[in-house]
Amino acid sequence: MNLAFDLLLIAALLWSAGRALTTPDLFRAVVLFIVFGLLMALAWARLDAPDIALAEAAIGAGLTGALLLDALGHLRGPVRRKSGLIAPSTVMSSEGAGPPAFPTYFLNGLAIVLAVALGLALAGALLLLPEPAISLPREVAAAMDASGVAHPVTAVLLNFRGYDTLLEVAVLWLALLGVLAVAGGRAPGRAPVTPRSARASLKVPRLLARVLAPLALLVAGYLLWAGAHQPGGAFQAGAVLAAAAVLLNLAGLLPGGATPRWVLRAGLGFGLLVFLAVAAAVMGQGVLLQYPPAWAGALIMLIETGLTLSIGLTLAGLFLALSGASRQ
Amino acid sequence: MLDPLPWLILLPLFWATLAFVRGPGRGGRLAVAGLLLQLALAGGLARQVAGEGERVYAVGGWGAPLGIDLAVDGLSAVMLLLAQAVALPLAVYARAYYAAHEEGARYFWPLAGALLAAMNALFLAADVFNLYVTLELLGLAAVGLVAASGGAGPVTAALRYLMATLLGSGAYLLGVALLYGAYGSVSLSILAPLLGADAPLAVFLAAALMLLGLMLKTALFPFHFWLPPAHGGAPAPVSALLSALVVKASFYLILRLWLDLFAPLATVAAAQLLGLLGAAAILWGSLMALAQTRLKMLVAYSTVAQIGYLFLLFPLATDTGSVASASAIQGGVMQALSHGLAKAAMFAAAGTVILSLGRDDIARLGGVSSRLPLTLFTFALAGVTLMGLPPSGGFTAKWLLMSSAMHSGQWGWVVVMILGGLLAAAYVFKVLRQAFLPVEAGTQFKPVPRLLEWPAFLLALASLLLGLRAGEVLGLLGAG
Numbered sequence: 036m037n038l039a040f041d042l043l044l045i046a047a048l049l050w051s052a053g054r055a056l057t058t059p060d061l062f063r064a065v066v067l068f069i070v071f072g073l074l075m076a077l078a079w080a081r082l083d084a085p086d087i088a089l090a091e092a093a094i095g096a097g098l099t100g101a102l103l104l105d106a107l108g109h110l111r112g113p114v115r116r117k118s119g120l121i122a123p124s125t126v127m128s129s130e131g132a133g134p135p136a137f138p139t140y141f142l143n144g145l146a147i148v149l150a151v152a153l154g155l156a157l158a159g160a161l162l163l164l165p166e167p168a169i170s171l172p173r174e175v176a177a178a179m180d181a182s183g184v185a186h187p188v189t190a191v192l193l194n195f196r197g198y199d200t201l202l203e204v205a206v207l208w209l210a211l212l213g214v215l216a217v218a219g220g221r222a223p224g225r226a227p228v229t230p231r232s233a234r235a236s237l238k239v240p241r242l243l244a245r246v247l248a249p250l251a252l253l254v255a256g257y258l259l260w261a262g263a264h265q266p267g268g269a270f271q272a273g274a275v276l277a278a279a280a281v282l283l284n285l286a287g288l289l290p291g292g293a294t295p296r297w298v299l300r301a302g303l304g305f306g307l308l309v310f311l312a313v314a315a316a317v318m319g320q321g322v323l324l325q326y327p328p329a330w331a332g333a334l335i336m337l338i339e340t341g342l343t344l345s346i347g348l349t350l351a352g353l354f355l356a357l358s359g360a361s362r363q
Numbered sequence: 364m365l366d367p368l369p370w371l372i373l374l375p376l377f378w379a380t381l382a383f384v385r386g387p388g389r390g391g392r393l394a395v396a397g398l399l400l401q402l403a404l405a406g407g408l409a410r411q412v413a414g415e416g417e418r419v420y421a422v423g424g425w426g427a428p429l430g431i432d433l434a435v436d437g438l439s440a441v442m443l444l445l446a447q448a449v450a451l452p453l454a455v456y457a458r459a460y461y462a463a464h465e466e467g468a469r470y471f472w473p474l475a476g477a478l479l480a481a482m483n484a485l486f487l488a489a490d491v492f493n494l495y496v497t498l499e500l501l502g503l504a505a506v507g508l509v510a511a512s513g514g515a516g517p518v519t520a521a522l523r524y525l526m527a528t529l530l531g532s533g534a535y536l537l538g539v540a541l542l543y544g545a546y547g548s549v550s551l552s553i554l555a556p557l558l559g560a561d562a563p564l565a566v567f568l569a570a571a572l573m574l575l576g577l578m579l580k581t582a583l584f585p586f587h588f589w590l591p592p593a594h595g596g597a598p599a600p601v602s603a604l605l606s607a608l609v610v611k612a613s614f615y616l617i618l619r620l621w622l623d624l625f626a627p628l629a630t631v632a633a634a635q636l637l638g639l640l641g642a643a644a645i646l647w648g649s650l651m652a653l654a655q656t657r658l659k660m661l662v663a664y665s666t667v668a669q670i671g672y673l674f675l676l677f678p679l680a681t682d683t684g685s686v687a688s689a690s691a692i693q694g695g696v697m698q699a700l701s702h703g704l705a706k707a708a709m710f711a712a713a714g715t716v717i718l719s720l721g722r723d724d725i726a727r728l729g730g731v732s733s734r735l736p737l738t739l740f741t742f743a744l745a746g747v748t749l750m751g752l753p754p755s756g757g758f759t760a761k762w763l764l765m766s767s768a769m770h771s772g773q774w775g776w777v778v779v780m781i782l783g784g785l786l787a788a789a790y791v792f793k794v795l796r797q798a799f800l801p802v803e804a805g806t807q808f809k810p811v812p813r814l815l816e817w818p819a820f821l822l823a824l825a826s827l828l829l830g831l832r833a834g835e836v837l838g839l840l841g842a843g
Contacts, residue, residue: 160541160565167547168557174429198422198431202484202496205376206503209477212383213507216470217518297386304380311380315373323369325424 041081048074061110065103072096085266086188089258093274098350101281105354183331185264192268193335197324201310204342208307211349211356218293218356244286251279259343263332269306269339273346280351291355303352306345310338367404367411368420368435371443371483374401379476387469391458394472398454401479402447405440412440413842419489419552427490427550434489434552437840438696442486442615445700448825449607449707450479452818456711457600459814463718467512467598474511478504478604485612491539491573491624492549494616498535502528502580505609508601509593520592527579527589531613534576538569545569551624560627570625577620580613583637583674584644587667591651595663599714602659606666607707611699614673618695621677634681641674642779649786653793658713658723661790662706665749668783669702675764675776683771690770693837694763697829700836701756704826705748711819712742719809725794730802737816739798744823746791751784756829 051074055067072095079088175187175195182190192200255272262268283289295303313334314324321327326334378397382390411418412435420433435443454475461468481500488494506528510521543549545565546557558566582590590610594602621629648668655661676695680688715738716731717723732739748757761780768776802808829836 156564156568157537157541160563160568161544163564164544165563167543167545169428169547169553171428171547178425178429194423195425195429196431199493199496202481202493202500205477205480206496206500208380208383209474209500209503209507212470212473212477213503213510216474216507216511217513217521294387297384300384300386304384307376307380308384311373311376314369318366318369322420322424323373323422325422 044074044078044081048078061107065100065107068103069096069100072100086268086271089266089271090274093271093278094350098274098277098281098354102354105357109357181328181331183326183328183333183335184262186262186266186268188266189262189268189335189339193338194326194331197314201307201314201324204307204310204346207346207349208303211303211352214353214356215293215295241286241288244282244288248279248283251275251282255279255343255347259339262339263336269342269346272339272343274350276343276347277350277354280347281354284351284355289355291357293356295352299348302348303345306338306341306343309341313338365404367408368418368433368487369422371401371404371408372480372487374404375476375480375483379473379480382472382476383470388461388465388471390472390476391454391461394476395451395454395458397476398447398451398479401483402451405443405447408435409440409444409839411435412437413839416842420487428548428553431493432489432550432552433487435487437842438615438619439486440842441696441700441836441840442611443483445611445703446479446482446486446608449703449822450475450604452822453600453603453607453707453711455814456603456714456818459812460598460600460714460718463812463815464598467601470507470511471598471600474504474507475604478508478609482608482612486615489551490549491542491551491554495532495536495539498532498580498613498616501609501612502532505605508604509597511601512596512598516592517596520589520596524589524593527586531576531579534572534579538571538573538576541565541569541572555624558624558627562628567628570620570628573620574617574625577613577617578640581610581617581673582667582670584640584647584667584671587644587648587670590667591660591663594666594710595657595660599659599710599717602663602714603707603710606663606710607703610666610670611703614670614699618676618692622680622692629681631678631682634677637674638678638776641671641677642776644668644671644674645779645783646671646786649783649790652790653786656725658716658725658728658794659710661725661794662709662713665709665787665790666702666706668787669698669706669749672698672702672760672764672780672783675768675780678773679764679767679771679776683767683773687767687771690763691767693840694760694765694767696840697756697760697763697833697836701748701760701826701829704822704829705745705755705757708741708819708823708826709745709749711815711822712738712745715811715815715819718815719811720806721809725797727803727806728794728797729800730806730808731798733802734808735811735816737820738811739795741816741820741823742798743791743795744820744827746787746795748823748826748829750787750791751780754830755827756833757826759830759833 048071051067051071055064055071058064058067072091075095076088076092079085079091175191178195179185179187179190182194184190184193255275258267258272258275259269260267262272280289284291317325317327317334374397378390378393382393417434417436420435421427422431422433424430426432457471457475461471477500481497481504485494485497485501488497506521506525509524510518539549542554545563546554548554579586594606597605645668648664648666648671652661652664652668655664673695676691679691683691713723716728716735719735720728720731748755751757751761761784765777765780768774
């Protein structure tokens with residue numbers, strides 16, 4: 036039964052990925068990509084990785100899908116690709132949109148050959164993989180008592196490898212900075228895009244948004260709290276917060292904009308600043324990010340709370356920064 | 364006393380975040396103060412390494428394999444010094460530049476701070492996954508800086524850069540996953556003794572993927588396609604940071620992996636291939652630089668060429684005996700340092716010319732010699748390093764590489780280096796010749812602030828004097 040389910044899942048994954056790459060209709064490609072993300076979340080769940088499944092569903096399928104659909108809405112002109120796979124210039128740039136030239140077919144062929152060769156080499160390498168000399172899960176289990184939390188994933192993300200997470204939070208913030216830099220730097224007076232509220236396909240009833248947003252806040256709070264002892268945590272909670280903000284924006288209840296005011300900027304930087312402050316403060320009697328054992332749980336919760344707020348704002352900002360332009 | 368090691372990472376992150384919170388365009392003074400402190404910290408760390416040798420720092424107190432280790436040795440100390448020494452004058456320059464030219468200034472300081480933090484974290488990392496995170500941080504900061512000036516050209520260049528850098532880090536990450544699958548750890552110090560010539564197929568695949576990804580990020584020929592539009596189209600302070608430092612960071616990682624982790628897998632054939640690509644980069648980049656009509660594109664193609672020299676060290680350092688190999692590594696690192704200083708100076712000088720003249724056609728530079736003498740002198744001094752004339756750092760670098768080539772009997776690389784030097788002279792003099800022509804009728808030179816000219820001059824001077832202090836630099840490199 037399980038084997039049949041897994042085989043079906045694999046087939047569906049391959050099918051949605053293949054169709055997303057080959058369909059000439061960009062809208063359909065985006066929808067297939069979202070389907071692929073949801074199937075991926077299922078696959079992670081089957082692999083006993085519920086944390087990654089949650090993140091994949093919320094960010095990989097949910098938020099990325101919303102961003103792709105939004106980007107599609109900003110594209111004027113034809114949204115069809117000339118052919119599948121490597122799209123010729125119709126979408127990527129405004130330069131001439133003639134029939135696909137010989138190099139396009141050549142490049143497509145080359146890409147397929149290389150991808151297949153890499154895929155086969157990877158499959159071969161994985162089949163020949165030896166038993167690893169070191170078992171990190173065992174190391175993690177042995178150190179759990181000193182970590183300050185009960186959920187191993189949270190212990191790794193915020194304590195054992197908290198330094199990676201610190202830098203990853205900066206990566207997320209940088210992604211938003213890049214978007215703000217481009218969106219805010221645009222020359223004024225560009226032709227406005229159709230206002231979002233006028234687009235029938237994206238109209239979400241305001242009532243629904245008003246009901247769902249507070250619920251999302253509650254869910255985010257729960258996920259944050261749950262992260263200490265079961266799947267959940269700042270990234271997932273932040274993603275739910277961001278979803279609520281996107282929903283409110285789609286319903287016309289929350290304005291977007293590419294130039295955040297200082298309160299918003301402070302909110303965006305808050306998580307990183309809290310994390311940095313804790314990292315630096317504990318150096319008073321140890322090394323970077325070495326929590327005193329008695330304080331570990333509380334400090335991790337403090338960091339995660341700050342991160343939830345900032346991650347939520349950042350993820351929402353990726354969407355809202357560009358939606359201001361469509362409201363001019 | 365403040366432990367310099369963690370603060371070299373925390374400090375730039377602090378000033379980057381604070382600059383962001385303070386608002387668009389703000390935070391320049393904070394950045395200069397932060398960089399001053401960072402330079403002092405990097406100096407302190409270099410002294411520690413010179414005195415006590417290599418040092419390992421267990422973040423969180425866990426230690427590998429459970430936690431993340433940072434490590435500093437001679438090579439990382441030298442690179443840290445380079446990064447702070449280039450960034451500080453450039454920060455002073457950038458304040459003056461953006462005061463005169465606001466476009467692209469909005470998020471420069473937060474992005475630059477993140478860039479510095481990423482670079483320092485990369486030079487200190489000793490864990491292949493942590494290295495991946497720093498690469499991602501570095502790549503996104505660099506792309507953001509290129510995109511920040513807005514407009515279709517820079518944004519297109521930034522997107523192309525983004526695709527290249529994401530593909531590069533994606534390949535690297537795939538390699539990390541394979542390494543973890545094979546050995547169950549991502550710590551360099553734990554992986555290194557486990558890796559042997561009898562490693563499973565996955566490890567060979569990992570090595571190939573990681574090196575390819577990093578070559579793409581370093582813009583080694585033929586992966587250089589993204590570099591000229593990105594470096595040539597960005598505002599001058601950004602071009603300088605990217606050309607001087609960012610490509611060196613991924614090169615540093617290639618060098619470290621080649622010498623430490625993948626040393627048992629390294630073959631002479633692979634090393635020769637890297638050398639051939641480097642030689643092709645030198646010739647192709649120099650010829651393309653010669654063919655450019657815009658000043659900044661010329662400087663950008665010169666970066667493509669100068670990156671080539673870095674890769675000559677691989678055929679010279681692989682299976683050639685300890686003398687040739689040591690001299691090749693020293694030469695490669697000296698090249699990274701002197702090119703970093705010289706290219707920062709050259710882009711900064713080009714930016715000053717563009718601010719003053721309002722254009723960057725090489726054919727219409729007449730009068731620069733009389734109106735901007737210090738800036739032209741800066742450009743020429745930086746050119747001396749690129750050509751490899753004594754007493755510059757570039758001369759020391761090429762001399763070390765050449766003596767290694769002669770010692771190991773690989774004369775072909777000597778010919779390539781001499782040709783590269785001649786071509787560099789050709790493209791530098793192409794600019795100088797135009798600059799010495801009389802002022803074109805109707806040309807207005809806007810006066811430029813002194814803070815725009817002097818930092819660039821100091822950088823060029825440093826690249827020249829580096830050759831005279833090479834002994835100390837190489838001593839630090841050899842420590843630990």
